[in-house]
Amino acid sequence: MSTIKINSDNFQKEVTNSDIPVIIDFWASWCAPCMMMGPAFEELSNEYENKLKFAKLSTETEPIISNQFNITGIPCLIITKKGKEVDRIVGFAPKEVLKAKIDLILDRI
Amino acid sequence: MEEYDVIIIGSGPAGLSAGVYAGRYMLKTLIIGGNITGGAITEAHRVCNFPSQKNIGGLDLSIKLVEHAKTNGIKFAENETAKTIEQNGLSFNIKTDQNQYQTKKIILAFGRKKRMLNIEGEKEFLGKGISYCATCDCSFYKDKTVAVVGGGNSALTAALLLSEYASKVYIVYRKSKFFRAEPVWIKQTDNNPKIEYLFNKEIKKITGNKFVEKTIFKDGEELAVGGVFVEIGSIPDETLSKQLNISTERGYILTDKKQKTNIQGVYAAGDITNNVLKQVITAAAEGAIAAESVYKEIIKGD
Numbered sequence: 001m002s003t004i005k006i007n008s009d010n011f012q013k014e015v016t017n018s019d020i021p022v023i024i025d026f027w028a029s030w031c032a033p034c035m036m037m038g039p040a041f042e043e044l045s046n047e048y049e050n051k052l053k054f055a056k057l058s059t060e061t062e063p064i065i066s067n068q069f070n071i072t073g074i075p076c077l078i079i080t081k082k083g084k085e086v087d088r089i090v091g092f093a094p095k096e097v098l099k100a101k102i103d104l105i106l107d108r109i
Numbered sequence: 110m111e112e113y114d115v116i117i118i119g120s121g122p123a124g125l126s127a128g129v130y131a132g133r134y135m136l137k138t139l140i141i142g143g144n145i146t147g148g149a150i151t152e153a154h155r156v157c158n159f160p161s162q163k164n165i166g167g168l169d170l171s172i173k174l175v176e177h178a179k180t181n182g183i184k185f186a187e188n189e190t191a192k193t194i195e196q197n198g199l200s201f202n203i204k205t206d207q208n209q210y211q212t213k214k215i216i217l218a219f220g221r222k223k224r225m226l227n228i229e230g231e232k233e234f235l236g237k238g239i240s241y242c243a244t245c246d247c248s249f250y251k252d253k254t255v256a257v258v259g260g261g262n263s264a265l266t267a268a269l270l271l272s273e274y275a276s277k278v279y280i281v282y283r284k285s286k287f288f289r290a291e292p293v294w295i296k297q298t299d300n301n302p303k304i305e306y307l308f309n310k311e312i313k314k315i316t317g318n319k320f321v322e323k324t325i326f327k328d329g330e331e332l333a334v335g336g337v338f339v340e341i342g343s344i345p346d347e348t349l350s351k352q353l354n355i356s357t358e359r360g361y362i363l364t365d366k367k368q369k370t371n372i373q374g375v376y377a378a379g380d381i382t383n384n385v386l387k388q389v390i391t392a393a394a395e396g397a398i399a400a401e402s403v404y405k406e407i408i409k410g411d
Contacts, residue, residue, distance in 0.1 A: 026233025
């Protein structure tokens with residue numbers, strides 16, 4: 001599995017109607033910590049086959065969705081179930097820390 | 110294990126410049142990049158004082174520096190963080206979160222970490238109105254009232270950037286005037302109609318329901334804001350310095366004019382040193398000097 005790009009056209013299909021939880025990476029090209037976390041997010045997407053879908057959403061091109069999720073700081077990873085937020089991870093984290101945080105959230109939901 | 114001539118820890122202007130020079134001296138070189146490739150400058154709004162760059166975004170400048178450092182045959186371990194350093198005779202063993210390396214010389218150029226307010230509400234509202242990166246988050250504060258805490262260059266430039274989005278920007282500073290910021294930035298904030306100064310003020314608490322709604326000051330006054338940007342400077346991380354028994358002053362590594370520390374074979378450059386000016390140009394210069402010192406020691410066989 002790799003990451004998919006989310007926009008207003010495919011949000012319903014890929015996020016709201018997803019059978020498995022979706023983690024959305026809210027990012028922007030001017031955000032250095034977002035750019036640094038990108039590769040780790042990409043790598044992790046291969047470690048959760050059929051358990052978690054990895055999606056990326058550009059806050060630059062999708063301000064409406066960003067606003068709906070009350071994004072006020074990036075990098076911000078939001079874990080959703082049927083399109084509803086269940087938890088969020090805010091700020092930069094290296095891959096291993098990210099993985100531990102994701103696992104903790106997945107255990108709970 | 111193959112041995113490097115020099116391992117540079119940190120990938121800000123100091124580490125990258127050291128990398129450019131070390132590469133051209135054809136030293137077998139590795140840069141251990143740390144969490145943020147490019148270092149603290151990646152989050153600077155504008156850099157206007159690096160000769161040849163009249164006005165460049167911090168991230169853009171760091172991308173150029175990274176690209177330059179990568180051109181001279183050196184190795185770059187991006188997103189790897191050095192955890193421990195051990196001296197082993199005339200060489201050093203470095204363990205990162207992912208690998209282990211051996212090297213003859215080390216250049217410490219890992220900069221500083223951001224200082225936090227350490228007040229009630231700060232952790233709770235991270236990403237919900239509290240930000241440490243104005244360049245990352247400014248666009249989410251369109252037509253809102255925000256506060257920037259701090260009085261140095263980073264606080265003033267953050268306020269200027271935020272004024273392009275927010276309806277009102279307060280600069281909250283605990284002193285009576287800006288002592289540390291460059292006059293050219295002060296002039297710009299003075300003339301910006303959206304920016305207002307709150308001097309002699311310290312935030313005691315940040316409150317809100319789901320998101321930041323107000324700050325409460327130590328004098329009991331309150332200010333309604335939708336966001337708080339913390340720009341109160343940085344502090345040195347002493348973990349690695351302590352492992353090597355490197356002499357420091359308030360956490361900053363003491364070096365001589367050749368960027369040597371008190372430990373043979375260990376050099377330091379940039380914001381982590383006790384230098385008097387923490388800027389891209391001084392960091393770059395120190396990185397260059399450190400690489401040259403390493404080169405001279407290696408050809409002498411020290």
